[in-house]
Amino acid sequence: MRQLKITNKITSRESVALDKYLNDISKIDLLAPEEEAGLARRIREGDEEALEIMTKANLRFVVSVAKQYQNQGLSLSDLINEGNVGLMKAAKRFDETKGFKFISYAVWWIRQSILSAIVEYSRMVRLPLSKVGAYNKVNEAFTSFVQEFEREPTHEELAELLDIAPKEVANMLRGGNKHLSMDAPMSSE
Template identity: 35%
Template sequence: MSHDLVRDYLKTIGKVPLLSRSEEQQFAQQIQVMQSLSEIPEDQRTHEQRELIRVGNRAKQAMIKANLRLVVSIAKHYTYRGLDMMDLVQEGSLGLTRATEKFDPTRGYKFSTYAYWWIRQTISRAIATQSRSICLPTSVIERLNCLKKTYRSLSQTLKRQPTQQEIADAMDIDRKAFEELLAYSHHVASLDQLVGFEEDTSLGDLLADDVAPLEEQVEERIFNQQLKDLLYCLTPRERAVIQTRYGLEDGNPLNRAATARKLGGLSRERVRQLETSGLRKLKAALARHNPLKKARAS
C-alpha cells in the first residue's frame, strides 16, 4: 500500500478533534437509545423515535471518527503480518464500530480503554484468518475434520483431554501420518504450540476451534488490566504476596508455604497477614472503580 495513501489518511483523520469524557458519555447514551429504538419495526416508530435514532446514528459516527487515530496507532503494531496497513486499519475500524455499539457508559471506564481491546482483537483475528486461508487438498481438510471430531469424541468418553497417541490410535493411523496431519494443522488452526508425541501430551488447547466470544475476551482483558493497575494501591510486600499467591505474573498460583519460600524472609503466618490486608484493599479499590466483573455480576 502506498505510503502516500496512508499519510493522506492520517492527515484526514488528524483533523477530527478528540472527544471529551462528557461527550463520550453523552454520545454513548444516545447510541444506546438508538439501538433500543431500532428494535421497533420501522413502520411503527413515532416521529420522536425516528429523530432519536437519527441522533444516535450521528453520535455513533462521531465516536468512530474521533477514535480512528486509535485504530491507526494499534494497527501500526501489526504490520508485516500478512495484511497491509490500510487493510489493518479497515479491520480495526470494524472493531471500533463494534465497540461503539457495545460500550456501556455506566461501567466506569473510558471508551478508549474499551475500544482498544475490540480493535486489537478484530485485527488479530483478521491476521489469523489470513494465515488460515492457505488452500489445502479436500482430502486433507476431511482428515483434519476427522481429527477434531475424534478429539471431541474421546474427550467425552474419557472425561479428560486425550493424548496425541490416543487420537492417532482412534483414527487408525500411525505416528508418521498423524504428525504429517498436525503439520497441516499448523496452517489452518495456528497450532504453533505443538509438543512431542508422548503419552502425556494433550491436544486440548491445540484442537479447540471455538474460542471465547469476542465480547468476553474484550471484557476479560479490560478487567485484568484494571486489576493490574489496582495492585499498585498495595504495599510492595502485599503486592508481591498477592501476585505470587494467585499466580498473577506466571499463571502458577502457590500455597502460603510455597509463597513464603519463593519470596524469602517471610513466615507462612506473615504471608497470610499480607494476603488478608492486600485482598481487603483490593476489594475496596475494586468497589470504588466499578470494574467490569462487579458490573457484570449486578
Template identity: 45%
Template sequence: MSMELCLLVTQKIAFYMKEIKIERSITRRGEDSLARYLQEISRFPLLNVEEEVILAKKISSGDKAALERLVNCNLRFVVSVAKKYEIEGMPLVDLISEGNIGLVKAAKRFDESRGFKFISYAVWWIRQAILYSIGTHKRMIRLPMNQLSGIMDLWKSEGLLEQQLQRLPTLAELTEFMELPDERVLDYLSNSGDVFSLDLPLEDAEDSPIVNVMTDPMAMPPDAGLEKEAFYINIQRIMNLLSPRDQNVLRLAYGMGGGRPLQNEDISNLMGLSSETIRRAKQKALFKLREMKEVKMMLQYL
C-alpha cells in the same frame, strides 16, 4: 459487512489509500496516501470523558449520528494499533480496515456506566479484529483452489442469510441454505480462519466469540472487573467435560495457558497423531462446546 458505518469507513480508507500496493513494506506513494488519510481523520477532535458518556447513551438509544461521531473521533487510534502488525504480511490498509470494524463493534457495546475511557475499552476489540484477520489471511494462502471456492460460497451464503435474518446464521441454517452435509460446511468453516467458528451463534445468540475468551487471559473486555476470576473457573470446569485428548488438542491449537497457538502439523508431531485426526478432533471438541448448556449460559456475559 452489513454495518453501514463500517462500509463508509472502509470506503474512505480505500479512497485515500488506493495507491498502496499489496506488499510487506509500504512504498513512498503508499506513504503519501496514508498521510492523506491521516490528515482526513485528524480533523475529528479527540473526545473527553463527558462527551463519550453522552455519545454512549445516545448510541444505546439507537442514535446513528452519535455512533458515527464516536467512531470518527477514534479512527486515529486504529491506525496506531494497525501499524504494530505491519510485519505480519498484510497491507496496512487491510489492517486498518479490520481494526475499524473492531472499533465499530466496541462503540456499539460500550457501557459508559463502568467508568472506563472509551479507547481503553475499544483497543481490545481493535486488536482482536486485526489478529483474527491476520490468522485468516495466513491460513487462506495455503489452501487449494477447490477449498477456496467452497469457502467463498460459505461467506456469500453467510452474508445473504445475515441480511435475511438480521443476525448471524446458525450452523443448521447455513447447511440447509447451502444444501450441503454438515461435515462439508464444518470443513469450510475450519479452513476459513477460525476452526469450527465459535463466532457463529448458538441458537438465538447473536455474537459468541467463546474461543477468544478461552484462549487469551486478556481476551475479556477490560471492564469485566472481578467477574473474570469466576468466569475463568467456569471455563476450566467446562474444559474438564471434554476428554483429555480433546482438551490437549484445544489447548495446543489455541495457545491456552499463555502458549503459542500451534498448527495441526505441530500438534500432530507432539501427540503422535495424523494432521487429519487433529483437525477432526478440534471440530468434534468445538462441536461439543457449542452444544453444552454451560457454554450457552456463559454467552450472556460476552
C-alpha cells in the same frame, strides 16, 4: 547527461491514500470523558450521528494498534480497516455506566477484529483461531529458548516446556509455515 533523483520513499497509490487518511484523521479532535458518555447514550438510542462522532474521534488509536500487527500478512491499510470494524462494534456496545473510558473498552474489540483478519486472510489455508494460538505458543517458546540458551531447542525440549507431546510440537513447527515459494531454494535434506 541526465541526473537521477533518488528519494527515500517510493510512492505507491496505497501509501498516498494512507498518508492522506492519516493526515485527515490527525485533524479530528479527541473527546472528553463526558462527551463520550453523552455520545454512548445517544448511540444506544440509535443516533447514527453520535456513532460517527465517537468512531471518528478514535480513529488515531486504531492506527496505533494496527501498527503493532504489521508484517503478519496484511497491509497496514487492511489492518486499519479491520481495526475500524472493531471500533464500530465497540462504539455500539459501550456502556458508559461502568465507569471506564471508551478507548479502554474499545481496544479489545479493535485487537480482536485485527487478529481475526490476520488469521482469516494472511494464510493460504485458513486455520481455526485456536490452532493459530497453539502455533503462536510454540513459536514464543521456541524464540525464548533460543534467546536463553543460544541454540535451537529439540522437539522434546519444546514439548517439555509446553507440556505437550513431541510429535505435536513437530507437527506444529512443520505446519506453522505460512506458505512456500516455488522459486525458493530447496534444502539439502
